[in-house]
Amino acid sequence: MGTVYLGRGRPGVTGYAGRLVAVKVIRPDLARVPEFRARFRREADIARRVARFCTAEVLDVVDPPGGLPYLVTEYIDGLTLAQSVAAEGPLRSADLERLAVSVAAALTSIHGAGLVHRDLKPSNVLLSSLGPRVIDFGIARALDAQTMLSQEIQRVGTPAFMAPEQANGEPVSAAADVFAWGGLVTYAGTGSFPFGDGPTPVQLYRVVHREPLLDGLDPALRPIVEEAMRKDPAARPTAQELFLRLVGMGPSTHPDPDVTRVIRSGAPMLAPPQRVGAEGNGSPPGAEPGVRPRPADPARPGTSPDHAADHAAGEAAQGGRGGPAARADLGAAGAWPPPADRDQTPPAAGPGHHARAVGDPERGGPDAGPAGVGAAGDLAAPSRRRGRWDRRRIALLAAPILAVLLIAALMPLALTTGGGQRPSREETAARVALAAEAVRNSDADLAARLSLAAYRISPVREARAALRTSFAAATASVLTGHTASALGVGISPNGRLLASAGADNLVQLWDISDRTHPVKLSTLNRHTSWVLDAAFSPDGRTLATVSYDRSAILWDISDPRHPAELAVILGHNGWVLDAAFSPDGRTLATSGYDNTARLWDVTDRRHPTALSVLDRHTSWVNEVAFSPDGHLLATASADRTARLWDITDPRRPRPLAAITAHTDYVWAVAFSPDGRRLATGAYDGTARIWDITDPSRPAATASFPADEKWVFDLAFSPDGRTLATAGWDTTVHLWDVSGTGRPASVGTISGHGDWIQALAWTPDGNGIATASDDYTVRISRIDDASLIAAACADPSKQIDDAEWQRHIADVPYQPVC
Incomplete structure (x- = not known):
């Protein structure tokens, strides 16, 4: 007033x-x-x-x-x-x-x-x-x-x-x-x-x-x-x-x-x-x-x-x-x-x-x-505000100076011990990898050479992370079929097919058996507006696609060169944003702009029937995910919450818990392969990991900045040891979640020229597919053998004897390729 x-x-x-x-x-x-x-x-x-x-x-x-x-x-x-x-x-x-x-x-x-x-x-x-x-x-x-x-x-x-x-x-x-x-x-x-x-x-x-x-x-x-x-x-x-x-x-x-x-x-x-x-x-x-x-x-x-x-x-x-x-x-x-x-x-x-x-x-x-x-x-x-600003201003002014001093110190000091007891090969490899990260923004080629050298000295975690950051982009196969933003990506359980969804209203099916030479098999053009997601059934024979046209469509892809429409699912009073099959393939979950998630009986693929409506969210539901045992469903919403539901009886889903720690839209949810953890990603730039051993009382185990601005998607690796996150900063970030506490970065994957809207792991855990607003889908390899092959294919990324002696004195020179 x-x-x-x-x-x-x-x-x-x-x-x-x-x-x-x-x-x-x-x-x-x-x-x-x-x-x-x-x-x-x-x-x-x-x-x-x-x-x-x-x-x-x-x-x-x-x-x-x-x-x-x-x-x-x-x-x-x-x-x-x-x-x-x-x-x-x-x-x-x-x-x-x-x-x-x-x-x-x-x-x-x-x-x-x-x-x-x-x-x-x-x-x-x-x-x-x-x-x-x-x-x-x-x-x-x-x-x-x-x-x-x-x-x-x-x-x-x-x-x-x-x-x-x-x-x-x-x-x-x-x-x-x-x-x-x-x-x-x-x-x-x-x-x-x-x-x-x-x-x-x-x-x-x-x-x-x-x-x-x-x-x-x-x-x-x-x-x-x-x-x-x-x-x-x-x-x-x-x-x-x-x-x-x-x-x-x-x-x-x-x-x-x-x-x-x-x-x-x-x-x-x-x-x-x-x-x-x-x-x-x-x-x-x-x-x-x-x-x-x-x-x-x-x-x-x-x-x-x-x-x-x-x-x-x-x-x-x-x-x-x-x-x-x-x-x-x-x-x-x-x-x-x-x-x-x-x-x-x-x-x-x-x-x-x-x-x-x-x-x-x-x-x-x-x-x-x-x-x-x-x-x-x-x-x-106020004194508090002034003190906070003074500290912030000092930090901002000092940051460039500290960065220069850090690089200057790391090069001569982090790579050598300067006398005394000789470090182990593992310690040397970790220091060389650290030095590679320190110079990456100013000299990417030198960072790549040091990354490869660090890995050859010893494949410790830091060295493998530096290797991924330097060479994962070079391993990528680029799928260029869309004429607008690529919004969704899915990989079949056997790893042979990839489906991409786009703002051009299309879904494209690709044969990725040979990941270095993907082959487009067919295009699905039934939707009349943007297609947000494409999800494979557990047996790989059915594909579900969802769209801004308010529909979900089931497709028979037994012959992926000639997909056949099975059924159109209507029910959401607004855009349909995501879909997921239950582990047994009998239930489909969809989420929408009408603030609901819905469960459908798809036992008869040609005649899906509605099972239940999950309506506790107060803004649109962006993503759904089933637990590995199929008893839980996680939902992510623009109301800044994620929710866990007991769907043991899918006709009577029971709300278990609301996760309220994020401060902006919760955009992504993912269960770990063992079903004991849940990861959430949000527009607040953070990813969070929750212990859901008791799903009615999720316990926060880690919270960390995962993007400069927005996290659009995340997923656990098939072995559950790595979490991949992606979003606004056009980069996939990889995190070691095998232990407790705040996850350590284990590399990044670059290459896209715009936001990354979705990601999916290959079933063998050696690759990650990403869909981007730059109209492309990329399949990047992160296994050591593929990264080494990419590094050794480029002589400019291989350190020579003279450069080795200049930067690394603790370990005798050895050819890196």
Whole structure:
């Protein structure tokens, strides 16, 4: 309902002289309504009675006759809950319980003071160094009377956390805050909104008519959250009852004794009386305050500079992109904010852009505040943010220098011991491989020669990784049949056929028995829009293809030169994005843009029948995968989750778990060959590995950056020891997942000129097929023999005696080919 600024109280101002404070200026359209101004002042005064341990202390309330009303509150440095979950994933069990207790305590105090928050959400909970604080409560929006104004903005709030009565525009009570508490705890514990993503009308409908999605929430908290999110406001517990129930769960929440005493008393904790400046004449002088609006997407974390930073965007004035940034010194009489009849708010930065204070060390410029404004530094960036930026700037400036020093040091030092005990051949090979990686970007040919030399000294993991990175691209066979992006690729179980799917609406079948000379066998042109995937049945005699034309088609490919259409499967209310056969070949799973996955009985290939619809996702389902034993199905969705389903009875699939750690679209899922692990890849650039020995409680075992931007596909090797990932950076990355902990890189495969949309291993584990937006499919070899053959076919990639002596002194020269 306004714009938030960061300022510092001028010397001499009673109560907050010299302190960093947050200033919230009310919107002009609301300031023109006398009823609103009166209620704003009355309820702001009430807000001073709310216990300061649970929120931002109200320091001053100013309602100048010729200007916009504004509120001065304590500045709190810390990430919002939304930023924290986006950056680090859901809270751990004990942290989640502490958050639940703290917010319940805050609501109890707020309600005890006669206020209703009305917009409790993750961006309104600050995780300060002293514990969670609920901010932006019931001041500009605390409207109890059924008046014209309250009818107009009764539905103020965030759809994902609204109570049903709030979504319907009905009178709002403290019970709405309790409902929002349940949604907030769900988000904090799972990383997902309680009613999913989607347009506002869709979310409001779900709030009123659907039950919240609580999969993955801590079992100890789930019953309490279910009670808090009952549709009937009268059936929900009060905030005080929530608190008492939570502290009765056990010692893990460690409630503050003072907080507990206040809550049990049922009375609000009163802040001591304060005199904070003269009423009505505390307007800051005519400076243009700096604003930092909320990022447009809560999944893009950033440090919060003031206690309501995440609330500012969308409510901020229309100052536009890169608006001016200056100080706001508080406590002197003046005409700022501007008169309400100007119908504008002070300039602000555009959404997702940070306006900085003049004279801020981040800008590096001198103090340039207007005349009459306090001394430099009156508007300072938060110390945490400044320190973080200083460290980041130093790191960025130092990185090129460190890289040069690293290369200079590695060449003479990493390749030799310089005396002392002679290293083993394995140690020397690892150091030479490390040196190859260090020079790869500056001298690829030298890197290739060192990679081959390292492997010849000893085929240790590092040497094999360097060999793959240097020579895998040279082994590739390139399939060039598509006239638009290649979007999907599949390889038959016997390794003899490859199917590629493309944005040219075609599926192509290739004989890859001789991988150096693939032969195109046939083209399937039945689809009328982009074909996203092609999946082989376990016996290799049937192919399933899926398309943006909303269909899946089954093909008899017993004679791959003359494929025959068997059946068209319709049922998805939107694009069909992926398909997979069960290990026994009797069930087909498909996923679609209608937010569902579907199971089909394909025992009779000519007459498939629908078995069930899996509809717990709240955005499109991009990929499906069966476990090796066929009892589990994994789904990946743009709602930022992956889900595991028990499909032992495919007519009655049972949801087991929701995986909520990713912070952007989950694009890919894959089971390990032994069925004990699940890999997920997402638009957040990470791949994650989960122990699913107990599929109802997946346990994270590794999370690592797998692409510069987006992971589009991933797959385990047939022996389960290597994970391949691919996506935005046009490269396949190979990871050693044979051990525990963070996987080590074991090479990359380059060669494509655009994004890699899909990948598939050959059954022998010696090759990887990739489909790319550069219109091609490539089959690259990664077995040692093929890589050595490619290296030895190019004399420029073979190190000679003189170069060996120059770079490698620990091992006598030996011919590499």
